[in-house]
Amino acid sequence: MELSEAIYGCKKNNPTAQQYLFDQYSEQMYALCYRYVKNAEDAEELMLDGFFNFFRKIDHFLYSGESSVLPWLKKIMINECLMFLRKNKSFINIALEDYEDVSLSNQIIERISAKDIYRMILELPVGYRTVFNLFVIEGLSHKEIAKTLHITEGTSKSQLSKARNILQLMISKSESIKHKKLYG
Amino acid sequence: MDNQKTDELIREKINQLQIFPGNDKPDRQRSWERMQLRLSKPSSLRLNWWKYAAALLILMMGGYALFQLKQMNIPSSAKVEYPEKIEEGPEGMKSPEVTRNEGPSPLSPIKKIHGKKVFRFKVKEKGSIVTRTIKANDNNRGGELSPGNKNDSAIENNDHLYANKNENIKAVTPASKSIAIVYYNEIEQFKSSPTAPPETNKRLQIRLNTIENPSTNLLATQHSFINTLKINLSPENQQ
Numbered sequence: 001m002e003l004s005e006a007i008y009g010c011k012k013n014n015p016t017a018q019q020y021l022f023d024q025y026s027e028q029m030y031a032l033c034y035r036y037v038k039n040a041e042d043a044e045e046l047m048l049d050g051f052f053n054f055f056r057k058i059d060h061f062l063y064s065g066e067s068s069v070l071p072w073l074k075k076i077m078i079n080e081c082l083m084f085l086r087k088n089k090s091f092i093n094i095a096l097e098d099y100e101d102v103s104l105s106n107q108i109i110e111r112i113s114a115k116d117i118y119r120m121i122l123e124l125p126v127g128y129r130t131v132f133n134l135f136v137i138e139g140l141s142h143k144e145i146a147k148t149l150h151i152t153e154g155t156s157k158s159q160l161s162k163a164r165n166i167l168q169l170m171i172s173k174s175e176s177i178k179h180k181k182l183y184g
Numbered sequence: 185m186d187n188q189k190t191d192e193l194i195r196e197k198i199n200q201l202q203i204f205p206g207n208d209k210p211d212r213q214r215s216w217e218r219m220q221l222r223l224s225k226p227s228s229l230r231l232n233w234w235k236y237a238a239a240l241l242i243l244m245m246g247g248y249a250l251f252q253l254k255q256m257n258i259p260s261s262a263k264v265e266y267p268e269k270i271e272e273g274p275e276g277m278k279s280p281e282v283t284r285n286e287g288p289s290p291l292s293p294i295k296k297i298h299g300k301k302v303f304r305f306k307v308k309e310k311g312s313i314v315t316r317t318i319k320a321n322d323n324n325r326g327g328e329l330s331p332g333n334k335n336d337s338a339i340e341n342n343d344h345l346y347a348n349k350n351e352n353i354k355a356v357t358p359a360s361k362s363i364a365i366v367y368y369n370e371i372e373q374f375k376s377s378p379t380a381p382p383e384t385n386k387r388l389q390i391r392l393n394t395i396e397n398p399s400t401n402l403l404a405t406q407h408s409f410i411n412t413l414k415i416n417l418s419p420e421n422q423q
Contacts, residue, residue: 018223022216030210031201044210052222104190114197121198136191137198164187 007063010055018055025070026051029077031118035133036081038122046084050077078138082148085130104164108171120170128163135160 001009001020009017029050034043054076061072109117121129130149134140135156140148142156149156 015220015223018219019216022219023212026212026215027209035198040210044215048215048219048222051219055223104187106189106193109190109193109197114201117194117197118201137195139195 003066003069004063007058007061007069010058021054021069022051025073028070029073032074032077033081035118035121035137036078036130037084038126038129042084046080047077050080053080074138078134082130085126086150104168104171108175112171112174116174120167120174123170124163124166128159128166131156131159132163132167 001017003021003024006017006020006024010021026047030043030047033046033050034040037043037046050073054073057076063069121132124132131145134145134148135142142153142160145151145156146153
């Protein structure tokens, strides 16, 4: 079954088509949800909610190639996660004024695997992690993040800076461990 | 600039990550079964709850509107019947001379019409007997709704008072009493009454509540005059 057929079948409430789409994207979407909430049960629940909304609102979806499905599905999942986080009041709306704009080294990032980066992101506190996910991985601006999370732009910037600081510390620690393993 | 490049690098690496790296990833088949359960649930309740809410709201609003309409609808029979206007006679009518009465009014409400206390008495005017109805003033300050005394007998017994046309009526006001007297020239004694006193000087004794400016407020042709004054028409007072 092709993706376009599956989308057409989903619009007709065809269970086979729905299962096909679910099998195609469920693991990726689960990983996305887990990156935001860092809890297996919550992530699965949010992933199911996201797919449910996807199937219910699929009539409004205009299929324009295979690349159009994933962004739409991701957007639905991110919205579900942010709603969940807002409901649980996971954010602290405090602008940290004494932050410094920290930059990570490209060479070090290139050496680190995607799995390691993923694990490091999961280690961040929920506020830092959410802003980092939205800014770095989803590509939203601070203004958009502030609007989405109902926080100020200053809070968004400071949380991102803190996230980068912590990530740098983690990367340097991981690099030193690797260096010790290699060279004793 | 450095941050932008680093961010792009991280984004690429995370997006390439197709498989969840953790050990606690869910069973896909089990997840799909749960998904199927959600999809098979009737969505009518989820989608149509607002219809029920809207219907309930409309019903409540309709009930409220009906209640308001009933409150506003005053039946015409409940309207207070005001006494007839006293017409001026051929010789004209004198303005009432009034004095303040400190004591309670001897009149008491004799009947209730639609919950309103009224006084009723009959007066002959221009050859016909007219029943007068005076609305009791509940806001009076003299406590005049107390039971009457001997002078109230004419009213309480529904005696009638008649008057001859063009008869001069003279008032005699006792100095010790503080009463109001109104001179009429159309009133005469009820002829057929065996207990009627001689048709000489007759007076209307009018007991008043506390009225600030009687000369301007108590004209006989005004409704306020009738509503405020309590007229004592007992035969004993006509001496």
